[in-house]
Amino acid sequence: MIDLRSDTVTRPSDAMRESARDAEVGDDVYREDPTINELERRAAERLGMEAALFVPSGTMGNQVAARTHTERGQEIILERDSHIYRWELAGLAQHGALQTRPIDGNERGALSADAVRAGVVSADDHRPGTGLLALENTHNAAGGTAIAPDTIDAPARAAHELGVPVHLDGARLGNAAVAHDVPLARMTREVDSVMMCLSKGLGAPVGSVLAGSQAFIERARRVRKLLGGGLRQAGIVAAPGLLALENVDRLAVDHDNARLLAASLAELPGLSVHEPETNIVLVETERTAEAFLDRCSDAGVGGVAFDDHLVRFTTHWDVDREAIETAAERIAGVC
Numbered sequence: 001m002i003d004l005r006s007d008t009v010t011r012p013s014d015a016m017r018e019s020a021r022d023a024e025v026g027d028d029v030y031r032e033d034p035t036i037n038e039l040e041r042r043a044a045e046r047l048g049m050e051a052a053l054f055v056p057s058g059t060m061g062n063q064v065a066a067r068t069h070t071e072r073g074q075e076i077i078l079e080r081d082s083h084i085y086r087w088e089l090a091g092l093a094q095h096g097a098l099q100t101r102p103i104d105g106n107e108r109g110a111l112s113a114d115a116v117r118a119g120v121v122s123a124d125d126h127r128p129g130t131g132l133l134a135l136e137n138t139h140n141a142a143g144g145t146a147i148a149p150d151t152i153d154a155p156a157r158a159a160h161e162l163g164v165p166v167h168l169d170g171a172r173l174g175n176a177a178v179a180h181d182v183p184l185a186r187m188t189r190e191v192d193s194v195m196m197c198l199s200k201g202l203g204a205p206v207g208s209v210l211a212g213s214q215a216f217i218e219r220a221r222r223v224r225k226l227l228g229g230g231l232r233q234a235g236i237v238a239a240p241g242l243l244a245l246e247n248v249d250r251l252a253v254d255h256d257n258a259r260l261l262a263a264s265l266a267e268l269p270g271l272s273v274h275e276p277e278t279n280i281v282l283v284e285t286e287r288t289a290e291a292f293l294d295r296c297s298d299a300g301v302g303g304v305a306f307d308d309h310l311v312r313f314t315t316h317w318d319v320d321r322e323a324i325e326t327a328a329e330r331i332a333g334v335c
Helices: 014-022 034-047 058-069 091-096 113-119 149-161 173-180 214-226 235-245 251-265 289-298 321-334
Strands: 051-055 075-079 099-103 130-136 166-169 193-197 208-212 271-273 280-285 304-307 310-314
Touching: 014 235, 034 051, 034 193, 034 208, 034 235, 051 058, 051 214, 058 091, 058 130, 058 166, 058 193, 058 208, 058 214, 091 099, 099 113, 113 149, 130 149, 149 166, 173 193, 173 251, 208 214, 251 271, 251 280, 251 310, 251 321, 289 304, 289 310, 289 321
Parallel strands: 075 099, 075 130, 130 166, 166 193
Antiparallel strands: 051 208, 193 208, 271 280, 280 310, 304 310
């Protein structure tokens, strides 16, 4: 099976497995795990923030950030198709008692400064007020679009002008940085916090990092504990994360493979292919997505349905150029 369902299926390298085995560990609740401490230090540095916090998953990172930034009952502004709104089990309501205010982005999933200004509400005797703006980069539902740094800066500045903090869901932030050929820290210049996954295209077996100011991370640590994220000898999973941080540049290979796959599929009958910007290829099918994927699975290629007639294929470091060419041939047989 050539598994193109997601870059979450990547398996840790031999070096990552060895680093986990040999990791120096301690109790992280007591802040005594040296490997966790080093990962958090390096992640904060790479992301241009004062401090960082290791979390088991990207979803936990986003939910911790939202709860830390806000007071219960406030509104959070987010893009209508954002991951934090669509695919995190209404955690904003369940964990933070937050009211969501989804607003429309453009076709790439980006929010404008004007849309943010129009969406922010002030607290009064009848309204809870806006407590947070959440942005996403890359934008998953829009096809892994790499939102430009300036396009993140503008809505963030608009929110700040109105006294609203900004969180960036950067699950695949490395892909966005590589696509725009800028450091990770440039992508976060105007936001107050950012979450980045280590367990997607960067190849770690588990984990994400949440970064922000020192004061924010101190508060976030308490929220992580509240949500069951207090960790003990977690250096075993932090050690592969340290290696994952060094894999950002190699994401360019995944982007090249996505373009190769897209070009191959665009020649096939019954398919309409979106031009990929990063490692996600969206394909519109004449038959239903589920029927198409069933045939692909029978042919040895995995993907996921994004809509009734929309399929996502995601390239990653477990799938090399030869495997992409084979996958394209198998899908051609399906068509």
